[in-house]
Amino acid sequence: MAETVTGPADDAARIAEYPMPRASGCPFAPPPALEALREETPVTQVRIWDGSEPWLITGHAQQRALLADPRVSNDDHFGSFPHVSEYRAQIAPFTPRMIVNTDAPEHTRLRRMVTGPFLIKRIEKLREPIQKIVDDLIDDMLAGPNPADLLTALALPVPSLVISELLGVPYADHEFFQRNSSLALDRAAPPAESQAASRAMSDYLDKLLGEKLTDPGDDTLSELAGRVNAGELTRSEAVHMGVAMLIAGHETTATMISLGTLALLENPEQLAVLRDTEDPKVVANAVEELLRYLTIVHSGLRRVAKEDIEIDGRTIRAGDGILVEITAANWDREVFPDADRLDLSRPARHHNAFGYGPHQCLGQSLARLELQVVYSTLYRRVPTLRLAAPIEQLEFDNSGTTYGVRCLPVTW
Numbered sequence: 001m002a003e004t005v006t007g008p009a010d011d012a013a014r015i016a017e018y019p020m021p022r023a024s025g026c027p028f029a030p031p032p033a034l035e036a037l038r039e040e041t042p043v044t045q046v047r048i049w050d051g052s053e054p055w056l057i058t059g060h061a062q063q064r065a066l067l068a069d070p071r072v073s074n075d076d077h078f079g080s081f082p083h084v085s086e087y088r089a090q091i092a093p094f095t096p097r098m099i100v101n102t103d104a105p106e107h108t109r110l111r112r113m114v115t116g117p118f119l120i121k122r123i124e125k126l127r128e129p130i131q132k133i134v135d136d137l138i139d140d141m142l143a144g145p146n147p148a149d150l151l152t153a154l155a156l157p158v159p160s161l162v163i164s165e166l167l168g169v170p171y172a173d174h175e176f177f178q179r180n181s182s183l184a185l186d187r188a189a190p191p192a193e194s195q196a197a198s199r200a201m202s203d204y205l206d207k208l209l210g211e212k213l214t215d216p217g218d219d220t221l222s223e224l225a226g227r228v229n230a231g232e233l234t235r236s237e238a239v240h241m242g243v244a245m246l247i248a249g250h251e252t253t254a255t256m257i258s259l260g261t262l263a264l265l266e267n268p269e270q271l272a273v274l275r276d277t278e279d280p281k282v283v284a285n286a287v288e289e290l291l292r293y294l295t296i297v298h299s300g301l302r303r304v305a306k307e308d309i310e311i312d313g314r315t316i317r318a319g320d321g322i323l324v325e326i327t328a329a330n331w332d333r334e335v336f337p338d339a340d341r342l343d344l345s346r347p348a349r350h351h352n353a354f355g356y357g358p359h360q361c362l363g364q365s366l367a368r369l370e371l372q373v374v375y376s377t378l379y380r381r382v383p384t385l386r387l388a389a390p391i392e393q394l395e396f397d398n399s400g401t402t403y404g405v406r407c408l409p410v411t412w
C-alpha cells in the first residue's frame with residue numbers, strides 16, 4: 001500500500017474548529033469532539049472565530065500544569081490573546097486592569113484586597129442567613145403557582161440576595177444587575193448592547209462606592225472604599241473589583257442550582273442520596289461531584305504564553321494563545337473513572353471546575369456554601385419535586401460564559 005503523504009494543507013484541514021457543538025443525547029455531556037481530542041491529543045491546536053489557532057488543553061494534569069505556570073498570562077491586552085468574540089477583541093485594548101486580566105505581581109496585589117471577605121471562616125458565618133434566604137424562597141415558591149420556574153423562584157434570587165448582602169449592593173436593584181451582567185457576558189449579544197451593559201454596571205458601582213467612601217457600612221464594598229481612602233487601591237480599581245464580584249457572584253451559582261437540580265431529577269437515585277442524608281460531609285461531596293459533572297464554565301479559560309513552554313512533547317511558543325477546557329478535563333476518565341456517571345459518593349474535589357492556580361475562583365467557598373444549603377434543603381422540603389415539561393423541550397443556553405437552562409419548569 002502506498003504511504004500517505006500529509007502536507008501543510010492536510011494539517012490545516014485537520015485542525016478542529018472551536019467551540020464544538022454538544023450532542024443532542026445527554027444535555028450534561030461535554031461536546032463529543034472535545035472528548036475525542038482529550039483522548040487523542042490533550043494538548044493540540046484548534047481554530048477559533050478570528051482564524052487564529054490557539055492551543056486547546058483538554059487533559060486534567062496538563063491544565064493544572066499550565067494554569068499554575070508563571071509563563072502563562074491572563075493579560076488580555078496582549079496582541080495574540082485568544083478572545084472569546086470579536087467584541088471582546090475590540091474592547092480589550094481599552095479594558096481596565098483588574099483581577100481577571102492581570103498577572104503577578106499586580107494580580108497578587110489586587111487579589112489580596114478581597115481575600116478577607118472570602119476566607120472560609122468568614123463565609124461560614126453566612127450559613128444561617130443563607131439557610132433563612134433559601135427557606136423563605138421555598139416557602140414563597142410553595143405558596144405560589146404550581147408549576148413554577150425554579151430559575152426565577154430560587155436559583156437566581158439565592159445568589160443575588162447573598163452577593164448583594166456581602167457586597168452591600170441594594171437587592172432592590174437585582175433586575176438591573178442581573179440583566180446587565182448577563183448581557184455583558186453574552187457572546188451572542190450585539191456588541192453595542194454588551195458595551196452599554198458593562199458601562200451601566202461600572203457607573204452603578206461607582207455611584208455606590210462614592211457613597212461608601214464617606215458613609216461606610218459593614219460590607220465588602222465598604223472594605224474596598226476603606227482601601228481607596230487608605231491609598232491602597234484607586235477608585236477605578238475598586239469599582240472594577242466590585243463589578244467582577246457582582247457579575248461572577250450570581251450567574252454561576254444560579255446556573256449550578258438550576259442545572260444541578262435538573263441533573264438530580266434525571267438521576268433520582270442520586271437525588272435520594274441528598275434527600276435522605278443529614279451528614280454535611282455527604283452534602284459537601286455531592287456539591288463537588290455536581291460541580292465536576294456539570295462544569296458550567298464551558299467557554300475555555302483564556303490565556304497567552306509569555307515564553308516558550310514544553311508540554312506533552314509539544315512546544316507552545318511565546319505569544320501563542322491557550323484555551324483551557326475544564327469541561328473536558330472534568331470528564332477525563334483517567335482521573336474520574338466512569339466520568340459520564342453522576343455519582344455523588346465519588347471523591348471529586350480535585351476537579352477543575354473552579355479553575356486552578358493563582359486565578360482559581362475567588363468566590364469558591366461562598367459558592368460551595370450556597371450550593372450545600374440549597375441542595376440539602378430543596379429536595380427534603382419538596383420530596384415530590386419533578387419536571388413540569390419533558391427534558392427535550394427545555395432550552396439550553398450555550399452563548400454565555402456558563403452553560404445552563406433558560407427556564408426550569410417544576411411541579412410538586
Ligand code: HEM
Binds near residue numbers: 253256
Ligand atoms: C458555582 C459557582 C462558580 C463557578 C463554577 C465559578 C467558576 C470560576 C472559574 C472557573 C474561575 C477561573 C477563571 C480563570 O481562571 O480564568 C473563576 C474565577 C473567579 N470567580 Fe468564580 N465561580 C463561581 C462562583 C463565584 C462566586 C460566588 C464569586 C463571588 C465573588 C466568584 C468570583 C470569581 C472571581 C472574582 C474570579 C476571578 C479570580 C481571579 O482572576 O483571580 N465566583 N470562577
